[in-house]
Amino acid sequence: MSDQQTETRSELPDSHPPVVSRAEWDEAWQQLLVKEKAATRARDALAAERRRMPWLAVEKDYAFDGPEGKASLLDLFGGRRQLIVYRAFHEDGVFGWPDHACPGCSMVADQVAHLAHLNARDTTLVFVSRAPQADIARLQARMGWGHIPWFTVTDGFDKDFGVDEWHGHNVFIRDGSRIYRTYFVNSRGDEQMGGTWNYLDITPLGRQEEWENSPEGYPQTPTYKWWKWHDSYVEGAVPDKKWVEVSDAGEAAFRDSL
Template sequence: MQTHVVSAQQWEAARQQLLVKEKEMTHARDALAAERRRMPWLAVEKQYAFDGPKGKASLVDLFEGRHQLIVYRAFFEPGVFGWPEHACRGCSMVADQVAHLAHLNARDTTLAFVSRAPQADIARLKARMGWEMIPWYTVTDSFDADFGVGEWHGTNVFFRDGSKLYRTYFINNRGDEQMGGTWNYLDITPLGRQEVWEDSPEGYPQTPTYKWWNWHDSYVEGAAPDKRWVEVSDAGEAAFRKEQAGAKS
């Protein structure tokens, strides 16, 4: 292994040089997410049926009462390598990356996995792999073929306006590699992270940055931001802005 060992000052200079490019990439990613929030929507006219742990479910049911739904098509079914003990290795890697869903739910967003395996097998797999938190449904009709995930994995995003459903985005191939984290999931939704710094269309919901964050076992619907956390996050942001200003001067 070839290495280039330098002094602490040289190392910091190299880091700062690379940081310029990293910030450019971050800003480009934010701009791309802003474009996603302006994507046209496709009305979902067809009725779809799934099997769930509580019985039959419609696509509307998968939202669990929220406005945004992210659906990952995982390959777990007869004929897939690993069946019946395991799901596809790649899909299993995706499932292993999923962060605690309370944070997504707090942003009016539901994540669900779908496969063609029966519910009994899905329940067994979730228990074995520690994926009990992920809502996981059985596809019973043409949902996978209709939304581009009949032969390959992919992530579809939907929005619910009352009983009307819309497909708002789709990502697959290497795009699925980054999925699992709360921020990456929110960045592919039509409403985004819903924070005031985002470039979103007028009228989209937005709240002060950081203030909605909470411990995953402490979210309470409709609760005001915790006063102490507001103070802590304000102080942290002020220190960050001061550091940035000093670096530019």
């Protein structure tokens, strides 16, 4: 056999799954889909249970440095009802300093979706680190993270909320000026963060859609109707008539999948 006729060796591992017909592939996919739908329903049930977790009152005052100066924990809400605080490691002594933040925390930052959608659900996401604001601003400019509100921890906030030695998301809700801690997730739980729905699923009010199993009186709106282009959220705006028609059809399919 000539060199031109030599068979190219596969770069795939010998243990890869078998190659099958379309019918066999469809059957295998349908079998797996049953388990995936069960996992989705279990995830929804877990989120419903999360919305019923007891709350912990925040009794201490915490101070942060921000782009506009000093800020309290209440200020971090940005006037919204819910707050998600991610502790990112960017400080002296952390691998990558001062040019980069922790590689894992940087992966989390790279996943963050457009925040207009979270904001539309009365929810604010912020990052906090020990680095001074000048270093944070330089990092944001280098890595394209300027859209993420990022504050400097100046006191014991990180230790009090379990993020002094490892990254994590703390979730808060406020009633006027009273603040409550409602949830905490870290380690591999952080891997799912970044998308709007996953963020909302860890908040006490959830996605705030009618299909969710939430306590009586929680804010809920029709499924899909609040969705907009990220540059089109206007307070009090009526959903576009055409989008209502499209989303009605999508909602019917969504309910059939529950």
